[in-house]
Amino acid sequence: GAGVSQSPSNKVTEKGKDVELRCDPISGHTALYWYRQSLGQGLEFLIYFQGNSAPDKSGLPSDRFSAERTGGSVSTLTIQRTQQEDSAVYLCASSPGATNEKLFFGSGTQLSVL
C-alpha cells in the first residue's frame, strides 16, 4: 500500500492476556519505529528497527514487551500478560533509513486492557 498500515485498529483484551500488534511499513523503507501514546501524553518511543535488527530497544517499558521484524518489512509488537497501564494507542512509523528524516506514521492500534 501507499502508507503505513497497522492492524488491528482497535483491540480490547483482558488483563493477563497476550496481544500482537502488526505494522506493515511503506515499501522500501528500511527503518521502522514503534511509539505509544497514553492518554494525555506525548508519543513515547519504544523500539527502532533498521532492516531486521533492532539497534535501539531502549524504550520498551518492561520485558513483557517484545518486537520483531521479518524480511525487512512487517513488524509485530507483542505484549505479554497485559496490564491496565498498557492501554494506549500504539503507533508504527517508517522512514527510508537515513538520519534526520521525517517519519511516516500509521493510524495506530488503540489497545484497551480491561
Place this chain on the structure above:
Amino acid sequence: DQQVKQNSPSLSVQEGRISILNCDYTNSMFDYFLWYKKYPAEGPTFLISISSIKDKNEDGRFTVFLNKSAKHLSLHIVPSQPGDSAVYFCAASYTGANSKLTFGKGITLSVRP
C-alpha cells in the same frame, strides 16, 4: 525527564488570525526539529521541519522559527483556518539517532470560525 516541552496544552484563535505554537527543548544535541499534526483516530502527519543550521523555514501558511541559544522553536500559522484545528506535536532528533524522534506532549489548536 521531558527533553521536548510544549507547556501550553491548548490554544484557541479566531479564523484568519495568527496561531503561534511554542516548543522548548533541553538536549543540546538536537539538531533537527519537526512539527507534526494529528487529527483524532489518525496517525500524526508531517507538517514542517527545520535544521539547526537555519533559524527559519517557511512552507505556505506555515513557518517554523528556531532560536538555538534559547533552545526554543515556534510554529506560526497565518492565516489560521478551521481545518487547522488539531493536535500539534513538536519533535526533535539528532545526527546519529537514526531519525528517532523525541516528542512533546502536544498542543490542541482550535480555530474558531
